[in-house]
Amino acid sequence: MSAAGIPEPSPAAAEGRALSDVIIRVEGLTKTYRLGSETVHALRGVSLDIRRNEYLAVMGPSGSGKSTFMNLIGCLDVPSGGQYWLNGQPVAGLSEESLARIRNREIGFVFQSFNLLPRASALDNVGLPLIYAGVRKRERRERAAVLLDRVGLGARKDHRPNELSGGQRQRVAIARALVTHPALLLADEPTGALDSKTGEEIMALFDELHAQGQTLMLVTHEQDIAEHAHRILFLKDGVIERDDRRQK
Ligand SMILES: Nc1ncnc2c1ncn2[C@@H]1O[C@H](COP(=O)(O)OP(=O)(O)OP(=O)(O)O)[C@@H](O)[C@H]1O
Numbered sequence: 001m002s003a004a005g006i007p008e009p010s011p012a013a014a015e016g017r018a019l020s021d022v023i024i025r026v027e028g029l030t031k032t033y034r035l036g037s038e039t040v041h042a043l044r045g046v047s048l049d050i051r052r053n054e055y056l057a058v059m060g061p062s063g064s065g066k067s068t069f070m071n072l073i074g075c076l077d078v079p080s081g082g083q084y085w086l087n088g089q090p091v092a093g094l095s096e097e098s099l100a101r102i103r104n105r106e107i108g109f110v111f112q113s114f115n116l117l118p119r120a121s122a123l124d125n126v127g128l129p130l131i132y133a134g135v136r137k138r139e140r141r142e143r144a145a146v147l148l149d150r151v152g153l154g155a156r157k158d159h160r161p162n163e164l165s166g167g168q169r170q171r172v173a174i175a176r177a178l179v180t181h182p183a184l185l186l187a188d189e190p191t192g193a194l195d196s197k198t199g200e201e202i203m204a205l206f207d208e209l210h211a212q213g214q215t216l217m218l219v220t221h222e223q224d225i226a227e228h229a230h231r232i233l234f235l236k237d238g239v240i241e242r243d244d245r246r247q248k
């Protein structure tokens with residue numbers, strides 16, 4: 001009993017609650033690429049937990065394994081070794097169909113180069129993941145419109161990517177990444193193609209999404225960008241060199 005007379009949870013119950021808070025758990029994750037006779041050890045044993053509503057930045061020199069790590073977390077690629085649990089479920093051994101479902105429902109991706117469909121409107125770009133999720137057209141358009149409002153582009157729904165600024169294109173990409181309400185938003189150098197002012201505006205949006213409960217992990221080369229996160233991982237030669245949690 002606590003001083004206030006409230007029964008305290010048993011250690012097992014506390015552990016159960018803590019475990020359910022872990023979205024991603026990886027242990028000893030490795031990735032090896034073979035290029036002809038050469039073997040590249042891109043990741044050499046990475047272990048960590050990512051909890052609900054964490055805000056992580058991944059930094060490290062070029063070639064340290066940042067994109068490789070993000071692609072494994074996002075199930076865009078399969079590890080060479082180690083273990084990976086997503087929402088408590090082991091990812092190894094899942095069928096390609098199950099992995100595609102995870103990519104569609106559980107993970108949202110944002111890339112440096114936006115990766116929008118050039119001939120489709122902002123609204124149709126944002127609604128795209130919902131086609132794969134089997135959502136009907138009317139609901140797709142409604143949900144895409146809500147997301148475009150949320151990223152501040154309510155007045156640009158019918159614009160195509162080439163009718164939008166770089167920062168606006170990235171907002172469309174962020175809205176698309178969020179339209180399925182993913183457990184985790186992954187962004188690989190999301191400000192890399194933007195000038196610093198526009199980059200800061202995109203970071204302000206990520207900060208806002210985090211404050212609303214979104215779990216986020218982004219890769220960046222820039223310290224200023226990484227400072228927005230509450231935890232910074234430093235990768236070097238395929239291992240975690242430092243894992244800094246920061247007071248905010
Ligand atoms: N498809 C591939 N085939 C072979 N080697 C690869 C492949 N992808 C990445 N690598 C190698 O794996 C290592 C890690 O690459 P990765 O792209 O993860 O680095 P990064 O930290 O994202 O670098 P950058 O900051 O330049 O984006 C590098 O040595 C790279 O050359």
Ligand SMILES: [Mg+2]
Nearest residue numbers: 066067068188
């Ligand atoms: Mg990279």
